[in-house]
Amino acid sequence: MTPCTVTTGFFTLGKCGVMAVAGCPSCGRALCANHITEGGLCPECAAARNQVGHPAAAAAYRRRTHRHRTSQEYSDAGWYTGFDSYDRAPFDPGAGANQDYLDDGSDALVDS
């Protein structure tokens, strides 16, 4: 059985662990039926694209916002690294974030 690897929890992070039925088309992680959001994405990838209609995607968005805000408030970079690299990957530039907010490069007509 392949377990669902979606991160759950707010303060105490964990993996879902329910039997997976699909994979995220963006990052490839295994997903159970409850964690498939719009477009078949995992909650983290959906949150990175600002698609927070699914409760799990909304929870992922709130959790990430809170960790990011409090790591700055506490000046504690280690607090944000409580996420593993797998959790952070969808939010890496170019990996899944909204392309409109990315750097257009030095040869772009307008620097957005």
Add this chain to the structure above:
Amino acid sequence: MFWRDQKAALAGFHPLHQALVHERGFAATQPAQGWTALIDSLYRHAGLVKRGKWALPARTLDVLVPLIIEICSDLGPKGTLAVTADLRGRDVPGKTGPERKLAVRPPIRSASEAWVVDPWLRLRGELRDGSILEILVVDRERKRKITKRNPRGKTKWKRKSKVVQTIRVRRRLPVDAVSRVPATPPPPWIGAFVREGERRSILAAAKLTRMPASGQEQVDRILSVATEPFRWTSENRGIA
């Protein structure tokens, strides 16, 4: 005869939802599924009930519900969350302490002071990593009334009030938990200390001299204080 549809809608809501409407508060302990049922019921309120008298109390949807959702996501399979919410506000009987006379000198004729203590939210959750999280939010208001008389005999009085909010969080770690001092101290407005014992407790407290302007800011403040005890354990990953 009047409000028949809305009365019927109210009767179909979750019992704790009805308590919020009629008594402006509740105290209950239940697992995550029970709180999910209450939140589903609360989200149906605005569409079915329009009467102002039966509106949800302030801080229900913008403070109480988000906090319950986040803490429920950390509960274990057998863990429960206890919530004591008193959303009646500060100006209700029983929350104002005795009035105390202050020392005065002319032209002040009298000055009195009273404290209002409003512990409006208390949460206790049994988390899936074996620790117990407790959150207490208290509003304290100081009310002063001053009476003075001018040389022509005219008497005037003035009232002043000042509100501060105290947020206290305690996390009791599991018996065999390993904890360490975080790499960085908390922000200046948050105090933290450790109570040793059979189960180590990490306490964080904050006093806000400026009340949060919105529900979102209130939630952020509470969650910021609640973050500190979790920085003391290196591994915050529990069993899903």
